[in-house]
Amino acid sequence: MLIERLKQIVGPKGWQTDAEALEPHLTEWRGVHRGNALIAVFPASTQEVAAVVEACHEAGVAIVPQGGNTGMCAGAVPDASGSQVLLCLSRMNAVRSIDPADFSLVAEAGCILSDLQEAAREHRRFFPLSLGGEGSCQIGGNVSTNAGGINVIRYGTARDLVLGVEVVLADGTVWDGIRTLRKDTAGYDLKQLFIGSEGTLGIVTAVALKLFPDPGQATTAFLRIPTADRAVRLLAHLRRELEDGIQAFELIGATAYELVQEHIPDAVSPFDSPSDWYVLLDTAIGPSPEPLERALAQALEAGLLTDAVIAKSEAEAGRLWRLRHSIAEAERRIGKGLKHDISVPIGSMQAFIEAGAARLADTVPEATLVVFGHVGDGNLHYNVVLPDGPDDDERLARKETVSRLVYDLVREMNGSISAEHGVGLLKRGWLGDYKSATELELMRALKRALDPTNTLNPGKVI
Ligand code: FAD
Ligand code: MLT
Ligand code: ZN
Numbered sequence: 001m002l003i004e005r006l007k008q009i010v011g012p013k014g015w016q017t018d019a020e021a022l023e024p025h026l027t028e029w030r031g032v033h034r035g036n037a038l039i040a041v042f043p044a045s046t047q048e049v050a051a052v053v054e055a056c057h058e059a060g061v062a063i064v065p066q067g068g069n070t071g072m073c074a075g076a077v078p079d080a081s082g083s084q085v086l087l088c089l090s091r092m093n094a095v096r097s098i099d100p101a102d103f104s105l106v107a108e109a110g111c112i113l114s115d116l117q118e119a120a121r122e123h124r125r126f127f128p129l130s131l132g133g134e135g136s137c138q139i140g141g142n143v144s145t146n147a148g149g150i151n152v153i154r155y156g157t158a159r160d161l162v163l164g165v166e167v168v169l170a171d172g173t174v175w176d177g178i179r180t181l182r183k184d185t186a187g188y189d190l191k192q193l194f195i196g197s198e199g200t201l202g203i204v205t206a207v208a209l210k211l212f213p214d215p216g217q218a219t220t221a222f223l224r225i226p227t228a229d230r231a232v233r234l235l236a237h238l239r240r241e242l243e244d245g246i247q248a249f250e251l252i253g254a255t256a257y258e259l260v261q262e263h264i265p266d267a268v269s270p271f272d273s274p275s276d277w278y279v280l281l282d283t284a285i286g287p288s289p290e291p292l293e294r295a296l297a298q299a300l301e302a303g304l305l306t307d308a309v310i311a312k313s314e315a316e317a318g319r320l321w322r323l324r325h326s327i328a329e330a331e332r333r334i335g336k337g338l339k340h341d342i343s344v345p346i347g348s349m350q351a352f353i354e355a356g357a358a359r360l361a362d363t364v365p366e367a368t369l370v371v372f373g374h375v376g377d378g379n380l381h382y383n384v385v386l387p388d389g390p391d392d393d394e395r396l397a398r399k400e401t402v403s404r405l406v407y408d409l410v411r412e413m414n415g416s417i418s419a420e421h422g423v424g425l426l427k428r429g430w431l432g433d434y435k436s437a438t439e440l441e442l443m444r445a446l447k448r449a450l451d452p453t454n455t456l457n458p459g460k461v462i
Contacts, residue, residue: 002059006041006085009051014091016040025066025086026077029133032336033074033425036082037064044091046166046174046205053203053455054172056085062458063087065199067141068112070133072339075198075424075460076141089140092205095119103211104163104180109140109204116209125211128155130248132325140204146196148420150248150324153376154284155212157420158195164208165191170201170451180208193446198422199457201450215284218247219292220317224275224307228253229350231279231375234304238281241295245285246376250324252278253371259330260323267323270309279305279375280324282317327372327381337370337385338399340406343419346378352413356382359405364398379419382406407434423461431462 007015016022017039027034038061043049056063062084066076078084089110096106100123107116113134120127129142131149141147143165147158155161164179177191194202225231231251238246254276260267283292289310296308311317331337344352353371360367366387373380384402389395407417407430417434418427432440443462447454 002055002061003039005055006039006052009055010041010043010048014042014044014048016042022086025069025088028074028077029070029072030332030336033077035064035078035080035084037078037086038083040086040088042088042091046092046168049087049092049168049203049205050172050174052085052087053168053170057171057453057455060453060455061085062455063203064457065089065140065144065203067109067138067144068133068136070137071141071145071424072341072421073418073424073426075145075422075457077425079459087203089138089203089205093138096206098123098125098211099180100125100211102180103213104208105211106164106178106180106206106208107139108206109138109143111139113137113139113142120211121214123211124214126214127161127209127211129158129161132328139207139209143195143204143207144197144199145422146420148374148377148379150250150282150374152374152379153249154244154247159192161210162191162195162207163210165194165204166206167194167202167204170453170455174205175202178206178208193450196422198424198461200447200461201456203456215247216287217314218282218284218317219289220311220320221281221283221292221296222270222309222311222320222323223279223281223296223305224271225251225277225279225305226275226303227350228277228353228375230304231277232346232349234279234299235376237299237302237304238283238292238295241298242283242285242291245283245291246281247284248280248282249374249376250280251371251373251375251380252280252324252327253369255368256327256330256370256372257323259334259370260326263330263333264322264326267326268319269323270320271307275306280320324372327370331370331383334385335388337383338402339421340382340384340403340417341379341419341421342382342406342410342415342417343377343379344410344413344415346376348413348415349375349378349380352380352409352415356406356409359409360384360402363405364402367402374420377419378415403430410434425460428459428461
């Protein structure tokens with residue numbers, strides 16, 4: 001019987017069927033979706049993952065891989081049937097090697113992102129992937145979602161940081177693609193298939209990552225901005241003046257900012273009066289804030305901002321970033337707003353914000369818009385909160401109207417309906433409407449080729 005075989009493979013510490021212990025693994029971070037599992041297994045090695053996958057493949061039982069379960073689209077939780085095996089990578093949390101001279105690191109998939117940042121720091125190296133969930137998300141989940149975060153503007157998304165992957169394929173075969181080469185044109189770049197595939201094409205068990213020279217303590221500034229388009233112009237100005245020394249550049253709308261003040265106890269605004277928009281930025285320009293002060297003074301004169309605070313210490317910078325990183329938590333506390341994790345070309349961002357607000361005001365005047373995001377990447381979290389109420393047919397239809405309105409606008413502006421969170425379960429229904437038939441068929445062909453029995457995370461993405 002499968003359950004007994006799985007228990008044998010992973011040993012007594014490697015499985016859970018107890019309802020209480022399973023609970024945190026069955027509900028996604030925002031509580032939007034809850035599933036059930038036949039069993040949760042916690043393998044401790046690649047060989048154990050491979051044996052689990054082989055056993056499930058032979059038994060015709062589906063597997064849902066789970067990292068830190070911080071994903072935003074219900075990709076890491078099983079369906080409601082209770083027939084799927086949840087495969088949690090958390091016990092595979094070893095850093096296999098760090099090579100400072102090669103600026104590379106090899107780690108198992110279950111390593112917590114902030115632990116890897118720290119491991120790099122101990123060798124005076126920098127691993128730039130950084131996001132609000134970094135204290136609990138895992139590198140395997142980051143790679144499988146092609147996570148973005150705050151430093152994409154300078155270092156790229158997770159995809160740009162991966163040099164190699166080790167993957168267990170749908171029949172249990174292990175592909176050892178761990179290499180730290182910067183150049184390799186010998187055939188197709190297979191690792192790219194698994195990055196961002198949300199556990200539907202293979203289980204990532206280890207990754208080789210790029211490291212960078214330590215840029216030192218960033219200079220952090222928090223700005224009041226009159227309109228969102230000034231943020232785009234300000235970014236261009238600062239990139240020019242600081243010789244591309246911008247490391248993070250985040251836009252925060254007034255509603256998002258107010259939510260944080262209201263719901264996160266120690267989040268305190270450094271400004272006396274409110275603004276419609278704010279920008280939080282980090283620069284990597286060395287220890288002196290002087291070049292940033294000069295560039296911001298020019299921007300103030302040009303009307304690109306109305307006020308600025310530059311952090312005087314690491315602790316103060318930490319407090320400013322806490323304001324930004326708490327937005328997701330503050331949103332979670334007010335309920336289950338409609339999240340739209342979109343991107344448009346940066347030049348279209350202001351037009352998107354204006355047209356979106358106008359169309360939503362016409363269609364759902366009762367809705368509140370919570371807008372923030374990674375403006376330097378053209379990525380906005382364009383979230384819409386409807387007044388509280390039971391999810392009856394009328395409200396569900398209203399939600400669908402809102403999301404369609406947002407996604408239609410994204411399409412008009414040649415954008416994407418998912419910039420960094422992925423598709424998972426929650427956006428799967430939308431993908432068919434916003435990807436071309438050719439793209440969808442190519443995706444299906446890849447899924448059929450790599451997972452012909454639909455064992456890996458079925459029902460997600462495609
Ligand atoms: P999970 O949620 O466990 O899984 C995500 C998907 O990957 C699922 O489909 C799962 O099946 C699959 N998966 C997980 N591990 C593996 C594996 N080893 N092999 C194969 N498939 C696997 N995301 C951003 O991109 N940018 C942000 O700025 C950002 N900020 C966030 C802030 C907060 C406060 C929170 C809670 C989340 C944030 N996220 C952000 C979303 C989330 O943290 C990322 O998507 C993250 O990469 C998910 O990692 P995880 O380990 O939690 O993956
Ligand atoms: C963020 O940028 O804070 C995240 O992607 C999380 C979110 O969208 O809530
Ligand atoms: Zn984000």
